[in-house]
Amino acid sequence: MAVRVELLTVGDELLRGDTANGNATWLGRRLTEAGAEVARAVVVSDDLDVIAGALDDALRRADAVIMTGGLGPTSDDMTREALARAAGVGLHRDPDVERRLRDRAAARSVPLPPDALRMADVPDGATQLPNPAGSAPGLRLSLPGGPVYALPGVPSEMRAIAEESVLPELRGATVSAGVLRTATVWESVVAHRLAPVEAMTGVKLAYYATPGEVRVRIEADAPGRLADAQGAARDLLGSALYGEGDVTLDRVVHGLLADRGATVAVAESLTGGLLGAELTEMPGSSATFAGGVIAYATPLKHALLGVSADLLAAHGAVHPEVAVAMARGVRERLGASYGLAVTGVAGPEPQDGHPVGTVHVAVADSGGAVATRAPALPVPADGARARVMVRRMTVVHALDLLRRVMLGLQDADPWPGWPEDREEAG
């Protein structure tokens, strides 16, 4: 049995929606990967009684509790006091931490606010967890219900302490599970295709859809069964499977380009730079990404990329031949191995008679060959949301087309599908 962990996050700003609870998401993923089970995640306000009560409740249910937030220097940081209250112990000021805080302030020539020394307060009996990324240490306190870890809310500090001092203690028997990643196919189609795997004994599937992508998590009750299920799933997914585990589509494309000593240049319209931003997100991207042209205004498609003015006058910018000309133009002008282009309608209004979600993607290579796609994008009714999703899905379709071209898969496996308007599991 895996260790059952509850997360207890402290912070009014999270309840008000001023900040997303990224710490809970990160901890959930890392704990799951380490074989622990996250049984519940609770966010409470900066209130001493409420925090202490929620900690009591969590310890009654779980094997271990990880708290985040409320360890800062200001008067609304209550986690140290709540921990002491739940444990029925006092607080003492740790001279080593106090000295570190004073040294840091002196090094910056700023006065140390008196409240900042509260970060040196430690519940009696608690162990301090070294903080490689900041001033306040994390805390670990063994209570009858199990260990409680209190970590700062600053993400870089929380992650550093969790990796070093928390995850190694909670690492359990690793669950037999793996993740397969697909692009440009609908969740319902993936689920339909994988029905035979779903029917295998001892195997559980879960689907996570993001715009343009579906991840399939396969869990099995034994490593051998996982291998069988993954093998069957790989066969059924065919060329829609772009990677496994933590890999992302931009990294797969980067790897394929690097393997070939090739580079890509992008010509963007509706995405406005999003495709280039995605291709430069990872360190080392300069080896495979040359640059790009954002030809947002229609005349720039002619002026900057050499798209025929007659073509633009006759058909407007949303046309497969425009995408092809953009891909060829940017490849040639930037001296890249591949040109990758997108044009289309992000919305919220239709353009030149084309509805929102009309998109043309093209890849041009150095031999003069081109590949194109005109994906049928599912478009939500809400215009602002549609715009975000269409732009994001366009990036996925563009990256996937380049992947397929490099693998010689651009004509493979045209799956039958049907419209699917649910962007994630209900």
Add this chain to the structure above:
Amino acid sequence: MAVRVELLTVGDELLRGDTANGNATWLGRRLTEAGAEVARAVVVSDDLDVIAGALDDALRRADAVIMTGGLGPTSDDMTREALARAAGVGLHRDPDVERRLRDRAAARSVPLPPDALRMADVPDGATQLPNPAGSAPGLRLSLPGGPVYALPGVPSEMRAIAEESVLPELRGATVSAGVLRTATVWESVVAHRLAPVEAMTGVKLAYYATPGEVRVRIEADAPGRLADAQGAARDLLGSALYGEGDVTLDRVVHGLLADRGATVAVAESLTGGLLGAELTEMPGSSATFAGGVIAYATPLKHALLGVSADLLAAHGAVHPEVAVAMARGVRERLGASYGLAVTGVAGPEPQDGHPVGTVHVAVADSGGAVATRAPALPVPADGARARVMVRRMTVVHALDLLRRVMLGLQDADPWPGWPEDREEAG
């Protein structure tokens, strides 16, 4: 007193960190804006007993509970059953919903899976909340502890039902609060500057920092006091204040450009398209955004933007004069009113002897004038995180410089500051 609301979200995928709990963030923000108080936010797994127990607990504490997730068609969707169990009632199948589900499937010529009809099950006594964005209605059930709202987990459906049927019921006495937004100044500097406001009677300040930006929430115990506090804060923040409430920096820049009938073209290096992507996120951006050049590889800064090859040979790409030449080059070549350029080192490795976080930003206008910035960016030690933050902060600094140039504020208010390595409140 505001209505006290608890959020109860159902879904293993959230606990595992496969999906971020964006619904809780959105509901937190909208409920707070409506004057309700979000007292707690809980995420539990897809387990009937656990959900029903958590709902009981929440109803004991709060005035109202909003559940999200678990209303879908599959066997792990348990919210309907949990709601019926907590209420001590049965479930009945609603013929209207069943017909709608069958009609939708027929319209798409797909067979309706038998499980999908579970979406037509309704706890006895519950009211259905119309779902303008999908198949499954929301549910409202009045219990002795208060009303319970159950909404689908699909964000577009959840939001549509919440706006139409939930928020109007929970709207309370509006809290006297407002948000001021600043760019390019550190949180500690903003807090230091606003100390006199913090000291005002009946006034509470809270700070939310994101890379490059700090939002200040001012809450007061009376509308008059809020106005006084906001007035004082505006004076103290000076030109660092770019907007208030929900407005974002890209929209402020868009508005200033639109007011002047002006356009902008971008020349990007380290941001790889992120600046263009930001400027095209909002609907209607084509009125003010012409396009851009992503000159990622150094030679392209000469070939595409006309940056002097001698300058690049002598100083490399990370130099203030390179930024100026990029801004001038892109403005001229794309025929825009303003050219906006960024060059620098995103990391994780230094470049040409310049450390990660070295950034040069430039604006060129049609009269030949230029403005530049070389912000000292706080760079976290974690290389992958540093890269994300440097790129994001560069976008903010670029947008803010253009804002200042349009307002004639490019030389105003050089605040004293000090290094600040905490990216958000602990």
